Amino acid sequence: MTSANLLYTDVEDDLRASVRSLLGDRSDPNDVLAKCESDQPYNLELWHTLSAELGVAGLHVPEKLGGQGASLRETAVVAEELGRSVAPVPFLGSTVLATSALLGCSSETATALLERLATGAITGALAVPLSTHSGAPFPDSVRATADGTLTGRVGAVADAVVAETLIIPAIGDSGPELYSVDTSADGVGVSPLRALDLTRGIADVELAGVRGTRLAEPELADGAVREALRTGAAVLASEQLGLAQWCLDETVRYVRERHQFGRPIGSFQALKHRLADLWLELVSARAAARHAADTMATGGADAAISVATAQSYCAEVAVHAAEECIQLHGGIGMTWEHPAHLFLKRAKSDQLALGRPGQHRAALAELVDLPPS
Amino acid sequence: MTAHTEITAEQLRERARALLTEHDPKKTERLEFLRARFDAGLAWVHFPVGLGGLDAPRALQSVVDAELAAAGAPDNQPRRIGIGLGMAAPTIRAFGTEEQKNRYLRPLWTGEEVWCQLFSEPGAGSDLASLATRAVPDGDDWIVNGQKVWTSSAHLAKWAIMVVRTDPEVPKHQGMTYFICDMTAPGVEVRPLRQITGEAEFNEVFLTDVRIPDSQRLGEIGAGWQVAQTTLMNERVAIGGNAIPREGGMIGVLAKKWREHPELRAADLHDRLLRLWVESEVTRLVGERLRQQLAVGAPGPEGSGAKLAFAKLNQAISSLEVEFMGEHGLTYDDWTMRRPDQLDFFGREAGYRYLRAKGNSIEGGTSEVLRNVIAERVLGLPSEPRVDKDIPWKDLPR
Incomplete structure (x- = not known):
């Protein structure tokens, strides 16, 4: 297998x-x-x-x-x-x-x-809320007329602020369709939101009767969006691994240098044990993220299970690593001047991105035949 | 470097086939076949010629095992003699005299002589080096007095590997010596040690004026700690050689029950089940990744975490299983005091698994010690200050 x-x-x-x-x-x-x-x-x-x-x-x-x-x-x-x-x-x-x-x-x-x-x-962006899970129904907040005129609003679109083109899922007369519009076109509004994550912008996208270019008809549009979201979830697991790696490396470096009670704080078992546990989580996250990337790359039958597993696991590892990083840095970890908060903010946002861990577990329940009731 | 070329898989297969021709397993008595296999160097191919091996790469053992198993040849019941194979043998190989290697290894491997391990003591668990069992020289012999504990197979064993204190005047790590102890010698008393599961996998061993010839000493006098390190290192090397299938371990038991008993399902248990399913799957992938690293000759430090993860998972899954069983979870299958030959996790019910799994984070290095090992050896964190490092053993508070 x-x-x-x-x-x-x-x-x-x-x-x-x-x-x-x-x-x-x-x-x-x-x-x-x-x-x-x-x-x-x-x-x-x-x-x-x-x-x-x-x-x-x-x-x-x-x-x-x-x-x-x-x-x-x-x-x-x-x-x-x-x-x-x-x-x-x-x-x-x-x-x-x-x-x-x-x-x-x-x-x-x-x-x-x-x-x-x-x-x-x-540069482009996919006009869905960043929190959308691949198992969610096709987005219906944008409507398309038969001539491709788009009207509607999409919240929290990742990277839309810097996009030149938007890929827009919309409901047309015969079902799900996919359009593109230039962000510079008349009637397209991209309003940046004040995001929890300081290093990835999100924006509300407003479409007030904008003429879009049709990219896909109903038979392909639904699958294209679903697969894009699943691909995103797979890749996000690797991003989460990278976030966690920085947090662990920085924390280990800090507790070796920081002295209290006449010794490096990294020599106290209370801290060592937490870092050993975090290291083990990281080792596990790496295996999960690699598995998700490989099964998606090869298109294996295992891909859906693998991505749901990786997202459920890696999202929480990244948050845990960032939280431990703040706590084990003590006061300095709570300051704006130390970059640890950038990782916490990204990790927490990533936990919601492309489906919460709980949503991925619910999807898994169906995939591996462990029904809730 | 020598010019010697290593034996190939095909050559090993030929030798295995030759063994099968000369000693047809269907017509040969079991022990006779195993002895012949040892003498043919096919017991553990990475051992030296003459000691059951052929100086071959360890990875090629599976070639021999597969060839012989396919022909229906008997094996040496490796799980029954795990301590001998996994701990005593590598230590004897590394530190034994030629005479000792020739005497002990063959019956160890065939299982004719079972081995046990006399290391831990009531006062020396995680801090093994503080052990107090004393050996005092008497002519060409040593006289041993003390108590050992957590000794599996002691009641079946002919021999034990044992670490004792021979010099209390020096700091704890320096005053120990390693011996081979005859478990049938006068003064050795084995008592079963009943566990929280009701059964007794382990024993306590009382040693009263036990006489051990100096010829059964392994390594130099005072070098017991270094010799013991070899034994313990091999205890932790035992990472499974085969890929584990999805739902292969304890999670498989629970997942099967979940599917078979819809009437017991509940919302609060469901998310816990899925979390544990995910953790089991991810832990399986870590093992798979480690195997891939070993296959390309680049082992990472991932193995250090394997036992830690295994213990945590087994405990959490068995705990959930008891709750899932509802009314039946209030019952226990058997409190009878028994002495099983080997651990049987899956032949028993949920309550047994729950109780037995508690030992997984204690035996073979507690999870706390393992976390220290990861923190210090993998992450490079400084060790705790050692207050007992330079103090003679006899002056340590206890």
Whole structure:
């Protein structure tokens, strides 16, 4: 059953090294902190380097569609590194959610748009609330007329603030459809929300009779959105792993240096045991996240179970790691000047993103035949 | 480095087939076959030639096992003699004299002589190095007095590996010596130790003026701690060689009951069940990942957490299982004091599993000690200050 490769390949190790080195130079958590309250909290120069120069925007897109022809395994490795540095770039919204939704469409317009996203020429976002679970019914807050005029409102759309194009699930005369609109078009309103997560923007999207470009008809639209959300959930597990890794590494570093009662606080068993438990959670999260990425990449029958398992587990590990990071840093962990809160805010938001752990467990109950009653 | 080339899987298969031809398992008495297998070097192929092995890579053992099992050959009932195979044998191999290796290893492997372990004492559990059982020299012999505890198989054993104090004047780690003790010698008394489950898997062993010849000493006088480290390291190396299927462990028992008994399902139990299902699945994947790392020769530190995770899961799952059973959860299958040959988690009912699993976080290193090991060796955190490090053993408070 488990033939999934749970290790990192040499290619993936190399990819990680380049992304980490770039992020180390250009997006240290302290730099991120310094800019998070500015007019432009996103680091779009970094995003351009990552997407257009390093090619991370099209890793899991086939070469003939303008991508790198790698797989979701590589995309997940990038997500780990981005999580580890809470880099404010629209990777989840554009590269993972919007791009994956387009991969589920077959129209020429969708293919053309996909190529532009995959090469990093433009940035996109999938117009669903970030909290949407892949098992939820098709979104019905936007209506489409027969000529493709879109009206409605979508709350909490990830990375919409910096998107040039929005992929919009809408209900048309004969059911679910998928459209694209340019955010600069008349009648499109993107209003940034004050987000709990300081490093990933969310926005309300308002569509007041905007003419959209139809990407997919009912027979494909529902599946495309569902698969995009599931892909997002799989990749998010790797981001959560990266967040947790930073929190553990920083905390271990701190408790070795910080002295109280005449010794490093990391020599007290009360702290050591908590960190040993956290390490074990991290080891487990890595296995779960790799399994989800690999089964999604290979399209195995196990993918649905694997993603639900990984999300249920990794979401809570990331939150736990960030909470432990704050607590074990003591007073300094509670200050704005220490970047730990960026990780807590991201981890807590990620826990709600693309389905709460409890929703993933409920989905699992059905998948593995353990019904509630 | 030597120019010697390692034996291949195919060569091992040939040797196994030759053994089967010369000693047809259908016509050969069990013990005779096992002795022949040992002498052919097919017992544990990574051991030296002449001691049951062929100096082959350890990973190739499965090739031999599969070949012989397919032909219906008897095995040495490895679970029954786990302490001998897993702990005594590697220690004797590493520290024994040629004479000792030749005397002990063959009947150990065939199971003719069962082994047990006399390490823990009532006053020395996690702090094994504080042990108090004394050995005093007497001519070419040693006279041993003291008490050991948590000794499984003591009532079946011919031999024990044993650590005792030979010099109380030096700090605790320096004054111990490692011996092989004859469990049938005068002065050795084995009493079953009844557990909270009702049965007695373990024993206490009382040693009163037990005479041990110096030829049964393993390693130098005073080097008992170093020798014991080899034994204990091998205790923790025992990571399963085979992939575990989904729902393979304790969670499988509970999941099956959940499916079979819709009338017992309840909302409060459901989310706990799913959380434990997820944790079991993730722990299974950690094991799978570790196996993949070993296969490419790059083992990570993940193994250190395996026992910790196993204990936690077994306890949580068995606890939920008792609650799930409702009215039946109030009952217990059997309080009879018995002495089972080996642990049987799955042949018993929920209450037994719940009680027995309590031992999983104590035996073979408590979960607290394991957390220290992870914190210090994997995460590099400093150790607690050692107040007893330089004090002679006899002056330690106890």
